[in-house]
Amino acid sequence: MLSTGKTLGLAIREQGITAVLVKTSGSQRTVCGGATLPFSGDLNLNEPGKLGKELKKLLQQQGISASRCVIGLAANWIACRENGFEEFLRPRQLTSDVFQMGRAYIRYPGAPRFQQLDAILNALINRRYGAVASFGEFGLDERYRNNYERIRGRYNELYSALNNVAAAKYWKPYESAKAVLKTLHRDYDLYIASGVTRCNPLKPPTLISPTGRSNRDSTMIRIPWIMLV
Numbered sequence: 001m002l003s004t005g006k007t008l009g010l011a012i013r014e015q016g017i018t019a020v021l022v023k024t025s026g027s028q029r030t031v032c033g034g035a036t037l038p039f040s041g042d043l044n045l046n047e048p049g050k051l052g053k054e055l056k057k058l059l060q061q062q063g064i065s066a067s068r069c070v071i072g073l074a075a076n077w078i079a080c081r082e083n084g085f086e087e088f089l090r091p092r093q094l095t096s097d098v099f100q101m102g103r104a105y106i107r108y109p110g111a112p113r114f115q116q117l118d119a120i121l122n123a124l125i126n127r128r129y130g131a132v133a134s135f136g137e138f139g140l141d142e143r144y145r146n147n148y149e150r151i152r153g154r155y156n157e158l159y160s161a162l163n164n165v166a167a168a169k170y171w172k173p174y175e176s177a178k179a180v181l182k183t184l185h186r187d188y189d190l191y192i193a194s195g196v197t198r199c200n201p202l203k204p205p206t207l208i209s210p211t212g213r214s215n216r217d218s219t220m221i222r223i224p225w226i227m228l229v
Contacts, residue, residue: 006032008059008066013094015039017055021064035062045091074101075158076120076151083154084147088124097124104129113159114152121151 005025011018021033037043037058043051059065077097080089090097104123108116108131119131125138132138135148173181181190 006066006068008064008069010069010071012045012072017051019055019059019064021066033062033064035059035064039092074098075162076101076117076155079151079154079158080121080124083150084144085121085124085151088121100124100127113156117152117155121148 005023007022007024009020009022011020016036016038018036019034020031023030023032035058037051037055039045043054045051077089080086100123101120104119105116107129108119111131115131119129122128122130122132122138125140135145138144138148140148184190
């Protein structure tokens with residue numbers, strides 16, 4: 001039977017998988033078990049089925065079970081591995097890969113997801129940390145183009161799924177923001193982009209921006225005070 005009030009954390013590193021069982025009681029967190037499954041020649045990330053069976057056996061031997069499990073792996077790394085870019089990854093040097101990805105990612109805080117992804121891919125492929133404007137700037141053979149498009153699709157799925165989970169649990173609109181949106185929807189088509197509400201006027205009314213300037217001639221009006229958090 002699965003334990004209640006416990007969370008299993010799995011850290012996937014170059015040397016193997018480390019498992020830690022954490023018990024939660026109110027605001028208290030207590031480590032109450034742990035184990036490490038080292039990688040070997042025939043036991044590694046290239047053999048996920050075999051690896052999963054060995055991990056399950058190890059956890060059972062150590063008496064570790066939980067109703068929840070948290071696994072740390074970058075969505076972009078998984079997308080690359082699943083869609084034909086695995087030759088640019090180094091499963092035995094995950095820390096290095098994560099460092100390269102992080103170095104690229106931090107250059108684009110708040111940027112569109114695909115711009116962030118292209119910067120990360122550029123880091124993994126070329127060890128350069130800027131986003132590219134097109135596939136050709138990666139310097140890859142044309143045979144990789146379809147793989148690149150699959151990576152974008154898979155990354156988009158993972159990114160959206162994580163956003164949906166976070167939105168359901170953490171992102172709640174301010175009541176005042178909901179009231180403003182209810183008023184604006186009569187004269188505007190409202191859209192959500194990157195967490196910021198934008199609106200396209202059906203007819204061009206006057207809207208005063210936070211700076212006090214009129215947006216009478218604008219066809220796209222940003223309303224930064226209606227950010228949903």
